[in-house]
Amino acid sequence: MAERIDSQKPAIRLQMQGVSKRFGATIALQDVGIEVAAGEVLALVGENGAGKSTLMKVCSGAIKPDAGLMRLDGVPFQPGNPLEARRAGIAMIYQELSLTPHMSVQENIMLGMEPSKLGVVLWKQVRQRAIEAIKEFDNPELTPDARVSRLSVGSQQLVEIARALAIGCNVLVLDEPTSSLTQQDVERLFEIIGRLKKQGKAIVYISHFIEEVKRVADTVTVLRDGRVVGSKDVKAISTDEIVSLMVGRQVEELYPRSERQAGEVVLDIEDLAGLHKPKSASLTLRRGEVLGIAGLVGAGRTELLRSLFGLEPVRKGRIKIGVYTGPASPVKRWMQGAGLLSEDRKEEGLALSLSVSDNVTLSKLKGFGPFGLVLPSRQDKATKRWLEALDIRCRGPQQSVQSLSGGNQQKVALARLLQHDVDVLLLDEPTRGIDVAAKALVYKLINALASGEAVPALRLAGILPAVENKGKPDDVYRDSPHRQPKAVLMVSSYLPELMGVCDHVAVMCRGKLGPTYRIDEVNEHELMLEATGK
């Protein structure tokens, strides 16, 4: 399998030159060129909508470019559809895995190319080839007969990679491969990428995590607005430089921090336990405070927020939100002034086929018309303020949410909490899968909400909508519902973000929530150790 590679001049595996593509009036790609050599990892970075996905769709035959040339191992190549590209040796591993969960590992690996005779599948060969493909990975969970739905997300991804290798793909495109992986699975994936490199595969690695890119890639190409704005050796460029290239300007302080004044306790839980997770969790959250919960995926952080919010059963423990004690349904929680931002935008957070306006106002359809009626025009009016304030890019409040980019979708989900004007914000992975600019806005917003007095300034800066001035200029903020600082409980798997945004942080490990630390008492390393249970 391994090929001899001339160490002086590795062969260019995949070459794209002058690729351009327009969709109507928008230019998605303009004169883009990339090159990946055998045994090289090229990182493709850029904000959402910069053209990464379009470029890779061109490469995998899902989109026909308007202009441009592609070569695969020096041979001109023009895939008409994804299947042709796959046969030619280009495999895409998408963020959303494309496996059939009810079938076994071997069936998934050989799906669509089962060796057969007269239409009868030759199971011996299937098994043999599957074993060959997975033995590289050296993962005890991966056996040919294991049902895919029982595997961890990380192992499922390996099945997908094995499938690509089994057809003999030499170019692998990994699109955000680590966004739903645990730290251990990420390490394992990096190790496998290392091995694939040695075998002379060419790898295109798309990611939002610049730290990862710096670790795993050899060269990095930055896309912005459909053009290549920089292409450099990873060792010769700093993280800050990459970020600046991505956003096209110097990023100001990513994690702003105004003075925050801790007020009364608004959320108090003691020894909370759910059906399976969490096993025990105690914490206290005050107004004007951001409390972060760190931990690995699957530690029970999401379940903690969900049982707090009444979406999952509470077995024992005490919950107090504001003056209300005891478990309550989501209907009640919203009324009590708490709101939850789901970690899973597509499955739970948003009703994708509905409009932006419906999604923003869904939790409180009151006050949009006389006699309890809901007038769409008034919903739109309320929504428009948030479109401007949060810089949500869309054609208007009536556009359906599914056609927005990830960052804009997340802003819509956040706008719901702001529109409802909740006092306790439960944010589950608020920056998952969104670009740097959108992340910066989320951080800014959390800071503004937690430090009540910063909100007027933000309103002037257009981050929050202006309040109608009824009386003297001094009254502008007196009636404002946003004057009071809010309390934020935030779950994140990204430690730098927790360190940057939170006042306090606690770690969840195997369903148990540890003690709460002041953010200046701890460092990332210690948190990671606690999260992995060491």
Next chain:
Amino acid sequence: MTFNWRRWLNTLSPVIALFVVFELFVLIAPSSFATARNMEMIARQTTIVGIAALGMTLVIISGGIDLSVGSIVALSTVVIAWLLHYAGAGPLTAALGGVAAAAFFGLLSGVLITRLKVVPFIVTLGMMLVVRGAAKGIGREQKIDVDPAQLRWLDELLASVPKDRSWMLLPPGVWIMLFLAIAMAALLRYTRLGRHTFAIGSNEQTARLCGVAVERVKVLVYTLCGALGGLAGLMQFSRLTVGDPTVAVGLELNVIAAVVIGGGSLAGGEGSILGTLVGALIMTVIASGCTQRGYPNWVQEIITGAIIVIAVALDRLRHRRTT
């Protein structure tokens, strides 16, 4: 605000489809087809399916389905006849009794779906048999005849408008359907129940997250669907003037077809009252046109079947282009 051509075209596309089908028959059918009299007949023939389809639209938008509608129509006719014949009730009481019985079974479906957490298809499939059985039980497996003197206005709901009341233009039953259609369209667009129904159909988890009382909304939706099925039964009774437990077998499929032709998606979150009415009308126009042209029944059925598939395929195509 700029005028949004595309949106209007999308909303009106079922109406355009109806117009095309109608014109087609005007061209090929005898000249009697395009007369006011025939159009009145088409409206009358659409009423039963049309009223039932209003409730079905709501159910389908919520992501569910109700297979018991045909049985509920039959039950409603039987209950009305029973009340008139055995209980000596007046026409209004009997009509309300029929609708109430139908609403009760809708409520029961809704409660079972939300409490037992069994998919609507199965629950209402069972309910289809239960209700049909109940109707046969009440009627002792026979039609219940009603003394014509007791009917009073009940048999006029779908009768052709007599000369001395030509100011009515259409029979009262058709007016009831149109009024209910407007009410339902307003309910879907301007009330919390309507917006919540769309939200549940689009993504039930999101609705739950946002504090929508999902179970309560669903129970309401199925109850409304049952009640409207009962009203359709009243129209059916008006036409037959007997309580017939074996009537309207398979009607639920026509009702579902009307919703689907009108742009309703069985996956939930999509559908409109205007579309549904047009869907119901298209099916009647085909039936009426074929009859007048002298096509046998089997040809009608093939054409209707083809129209269902074509309508949905066109709808998908339109969706792919706009999103």
